[in-house]
Amino acid sequence: MPSIQKYLASSAPASVVLIRLLVGGVFLSEGIQKFLFPGEVGAGRFARIGIPSPDVMGPFVGVVEILCGTLILLGLLTRLAAIPLIINMLVAILATKIPILLGHGFWGFSLRQLPYYGFWGIAHESRTDFSMLLGSLFLLIVGAGAWSIDMWLVSRTNHPNG
Numbered sequence: 001m002p003s004i005q006k007y008l009a010s011s012a013p014a015s016v017v018l019i020r021l022l023v024g025g026v027f028l029s030e031g032i033q034k035f036l037f038p039g040e041v042g043a044g045r046f047a048r049i050g051i052p053s054p055d056v057m058g059p060f061v062g063v064v065e066i067l068c069g070t071l072i073l074l075g076l077l078t079r080l081a082a083i084p085l086i087i088n089m090l091v092a093i094l095a096t097k098i099p100i101l102l103g104h105g106f107w108g109f110s111l112r113q114l115p116y117y118g119f120w121g122i123a124h125e126s127r128t129d130f131s132m133l134l135g136s137l138f139l140l141i142v143g144a145g146a147w148s149i150d151m152w153l154v155s156r157t158n159h160p161n162g
Contacts, residue, residue: 005154005157005158007077007079007080008077008079008143008144008150008151008153008154009143009150009151009154010078010142010143010144010145010146010148010150010151011142011143012142012143012144012145012146013145013146014145014146014147015145016139016142016143016144016145016146016147016148017075017145017147017148019135019138019139020072020073020075020078020139020144020145020148021073022131022135023069023072023085023132023135023136023139024069024070024071024072024073024074025069025073026069026128026132027065027066027068027069027072027085027132028065028066028069028070028073029069030065030069031061031062031063031064031065031066031067031069032062032066034058034059034061034062034065035059035062038058038059042058042059042062043055043057043058043059044058045058046058046061048110048112049095049096049109049110049112050095050105050108050109050110051095061088064084064085064088065085065088067081068081068082068084068085069081069085072085072139072144074148074149075144075145075147075148075149075150075151076144076148076149076150077150078139078143078144078148078150079139079140079143079144082136082137082139082140083140085132085136086133086136086137086140089129089132089133089136090133092129093126093129093130093133094107094109095109096109096112096125096129097122097125097126097129098122099111099112100114100117100118100121100122100125100126101117101118101119101121101122102117103117103118103121
């Protein structure tokens with residue numbers, strides 16, 4: 001099997017498309033919103049929570065979410081697209097959820113006003129973050145599944161006349 005095929009191939013069932021729709025759809029939507037509402041979810045939010053260079057990082061993260069979310073929706077280069085999204089979610093958890101767990105800002109990241117902090121605060125506030133992190137990890141491990149452009153490319157390479 002040529003080297004690229006081992007990254008595209010997946011023995012996962014077609015039902016993986018459901019996870020791709022969820023993960024890709026959420027990231028695509030969030031990336032677009034970073035441009036539609038930069039003050040609320042893009043550069044403005046990044047500045048409020050202490051992300052360095054928010055005017056650069058807000059649009060950069062938006063582009064990554066749009067590009068990788070679209071690739072995951074299509075099932076194209078799925079494993080590769082999952083990697084930046086995993087990093088994205090780890091940074092989001094570090095920057096926004098760990099202060100909630102601690103009940104105070106840390107490492108330059110600020111704490112926003114919430115009704116409660118600690119374990120239950122982070123459990124509530126991080127449900128989407130952990131879902132997207134675990135969904136992206138799942139796609140990195142199993143690949144795009146049977147209904148994907150990745151598998152179509154693998155089948156075309158393995159059976160060029162079929």
